Amino acid sequence: MDRNTFTGLFLIMIIIAGSVWFLRPSDAQLKKEAALQDSLKRVKDKTTPATTARLDTAKIINKPVDSAALKSPFGATINGTEKLITLENKDLRVKLSTRGGRIYSVELKNFKTFDKKPLVLFDGDANKFGFSFGAGAANVNTNERYFTPSAAGLQVAGQDSSSITMRLSYTATQYIDYIYSLKGEGYKVGLVIKATGLDNVIANSSSINLNWESSLHRLEKSITLDRQYSMIQYLTTDNDFNDLGDTKNDQKDITDKKLQWVSFKQHFFSSLLLSKDGFTKSSLIVNVDTSNHEDIKQLKANLTVARNSDGTFPLDFYFSPNRYKTLAAEGHGFEKQINLGWGPLKYVNRVAVIPVFNFLTQFNWNYGLIILALTIILKLVLSPLTYKSYLSMAKMRVLKPEMDEIKAKVGEDNPTLLQQEYLKLYKKAGVNPLGGCLPLLIQMPIVIAFFRFFPGLFELRGQGFLWMHDLSTYDSIVNFGFSVPFLGDHLSLMCLLMTVSTLIYTYFNNQISGVSGQMKYVGYITPIIFLGALNGYPAGLNYYYFLANMLTFLQQYLIRLMVDDKKIHAQIQENKKKPEDKKKKSGFSAKMEEMMRQQQQVQAKKK
Template sequence: MDRNTFTGLFLIMIIIAGSVWLMKPSDAEIAKEKALQHQDSLKKAGIKPNPATAKLDTTVKTAAPAFDSAALKTPFGSTLAGTQKLVTLENKNLRVKLSNRGGRIYSVELKNFKTHDNKPLVLFEGDKNKFGFTFAAGVASVNTNDRYFTPSAENLTVTGKDSSTISMRLSYSATQYIDYIYSLKGEGYKVGFTIKSTGLESVVANQGSITLNWETSPKKLEKSITLDREYTMIQYYDTNEDFDYIGDTKDNTKEIADKKMQWVSFKQHFFSSLLLSKDGFSKSSLSVSTDTSNHTDIKQLKANLTLARSADGTYPLDFYFSPNRYKILAAEGHGFEKQINLGWGPLKYINRFAVLPVFDFLTKFNWNYGLIILALTVILKLVLSPLTYKSYLSMAKMRVLKPEMDEIKAKVGEDNPTLLQQEYLKLYKKAGVNPLGGCLPLVLQMPIVIAFFRFFPGLFELRGQSFLWMNDLSTYDSFINFGFTIPFLGDHLSLMCLLMTISTLIYTYFNNQISGVTGQMKYIGYITPIIFLGALNGYPSGLNYYYFLANMFTFLQQYIIKLMVDDKKIHAQIQENKKKPEDKKKKSGFGAKMEEMMRVQQQAKVAAPKKGK
């Protein structure tokens, strides 16, 4: 890469980044576009929006809707009137509030956890959250979300191994009704939920299946709303054990009719609300949207799920409101642990079968998690030390060959790069040096480095754990709060990210000294750490802490290896290799192909002027 190429690529990168930032739509423009999309969808459905109510209403309405006396005479008409009351179902882990309006779960609190600002951890709360279904009863259309149920009991607290239930009843008559039955054991994160219809065969048609409408707006629980939104999505797992998700990076809608969903999860960064049907949902319609002007709710998650009636005339389901901790989810079964993103392809297996077991082993010592990350880094560096040694040794050989390469360059000239590379390859072959020897060990280490990039941000164990000045290793440490947003950097500066960047720049400097690289390539390595400063400034301090430690231990390894490697001995060995007969030297298949390719290119270049004549 010459100076002009490097300068051009660098300017293009700046132009693209600047264009993305300058041309991004404002919050008002995004809201306007969503409103237009909503109106278009209404038109396609043949619905004319009321101009007075077309504007999005974000207020929570607690007053009962108005209805006339004729509505009271329709089937289930008496359930239109009522006052909202909450019933609490509680165990060691959960505090679940049920609302008689809709008979649904009104809020869920995980009792053993707190938000980033030490408040009760409530996954969702309020009337914006819905759960129910619509059915036809005579000429009336009944939506259970709008109806008032009758609870079977007041507040219940379950302890030990006991199990208690509360039912919410939607009555048509004394012998005809729909029950929502909630059950809870003394501990755990499972809330049993069963829908049961009694005596309504002549009132409600088509009871063979129902379509549940489940909507929620997860609340902001962590320090970084950006990471919260990045990790909040809808995940689903079908009866064929295939896992997928939508809405992680952008708003999305998906219709699924060819597969049965076993469970659907409204997943947040460290916690999830999951709905399980052992018989499966025959149809699913999923939707994720983001209101960026809302700074308390992360996203808006919706799922319409079609459920078949079981043999005993019920619709059995289970809710799970749990932390996204691998051990807890794996113990529940049903593939719940797939909610945790351990990376793609080989990265997933590295994290699952290597990193996680080592991390779990280290946690048994009850050390501070900062020390556990330190120990994990030491173990990783020791395992990779043979590759680090080979990389250093290869770069040292290239450095020793540098004077001879400069002589070849002066002799051949820079105007014939094909011939120059051909001569370099001859020199490498004679000296017994692999020019890629310094790169390959680093390439082999890259999957592990990337695996940790996925491992630490989603690691529940780091949540709320402090170390040194870092109050929470699962989020960024805001060493400096700007009070305003700086493009590329954000509204703060993370000290650990800054230290990681400085250590990477120093590492790049010493690495250039070892390899003897010159020219424009000498400066390319300094660009990546600067990019990482902006990219990782909002990422967990635990991740930046690991990268910082990795750099420090690499310095130490290289210092020790430097004491073991003598440039004079390397030079002498290279000279001995040159004296060996050609047929006794190791021939690399890759090197032979490269040499043949260079030879063909050189012949073509020499023959080109003659062909023109």
């Protein structure tokens, strides 16, 4: 890419951005459109009566029921009245419904949504939790049946270690019990399913088929990241962790392995179902409906649960924040839900970053200061590599006049010979041309590890610093009101500052390294790309990159005071006077020189 091409692309980008900005609808047009939509909504509300889950239930109760269905197994449970019973502790408010005997809704009491509403993971009839089994010639689905709550359970609800029994009756002595239990604090809801006197009624009573469905509510400011981080995750009994549906619709059937738990995970919260004996067969489905801005994804799990040795089907729900130390304390590998990166990145975060971060949180500092301290510690640890990289670039800068002389002498039309002459110069001067790159490459896994660490860091949720109200999401200074190509519907101030600092860093780095020609302009393209890529990412992540740039400026200023170009030049000249090392060349060096000689011969023949 020459200068003219780069200038043309840059001007095209400015024209596109300017067109979007100047052609955007005015405030008056936006208000007019909003008024029109509001009028249409009022007309629709007058013609279409609003319905609630309770009204829908009433319709189901009042519709005629086939007399044959009433005479079928559990036929008396087809009709009923839906009631909600609250099971509550310090952390959770769980509502149970008599229709299906299921958990109707879950609220995490100590947290709020991004718009300060009660944080309800799911509620309503779009969510299901029921079992299907054969009883005689009929197929029974508990989702559509009415349970009776135990009076004793209702009296102790809300107290420490409370429990409620929801009963689906066949006869007075034959029934299915859902026994829910909740301790005084914590995120675990126990569920024991027990069938009494039904061995001759239920076909294949050694296992039951569970249907679990949930429509996930939008909980975070960035609906894009909320969808991206929402998925189904699971862990097999042999400790094999996997997920599906993070970016698209997905489906997976698992019959060769038993699942220990299945999680309906969102960005910062999750609903998890654990089986002590494992789910023997599983079918997992993820549907993404981008047209709905209230619910972000629909998740489904069809699971086969085996009966325990005592004749029960024990399960445990966990409705929990995705805080690493909270999940790790629960055990069962729950902390695997938090994406710490792939390969070595995962271990960098788990072994180094998380322990240091947890240590810093003990001081009760603002999280903006904790990120600053974490960045300083990282820069201090990597300072020897930074010094080595700077020193290598300084040597290359000192050698540049001699390299220019070689280039003028050999010419650019023979790149193979030119590289050979460069290598001879490096060897005489004792300079490693890769010395400036290798330290940077070693640092890259840590930089990328932080890219995974900050977006999934629950501790930043709702934590403000300076003008940033929430470090876990973007800090918009401009809301466009419409989607702009490359940027989205907003402009993040911290992302803009990070981009400007990266551009300045690139400029000074070019001065230090002596980069010239086309490569000088390539470095300016990457920060512009990052502006679009990171504009919707958490302010905490962009704040870390901004701090890293500022501290790098400081490091380079201090190192520059310590490094004298004249001394480096004198040392290089001394190295040139030393006799050539007659040691046997490495296999790699010998192959490189042989390859260059062959290329030179080919070029000579062409000429």
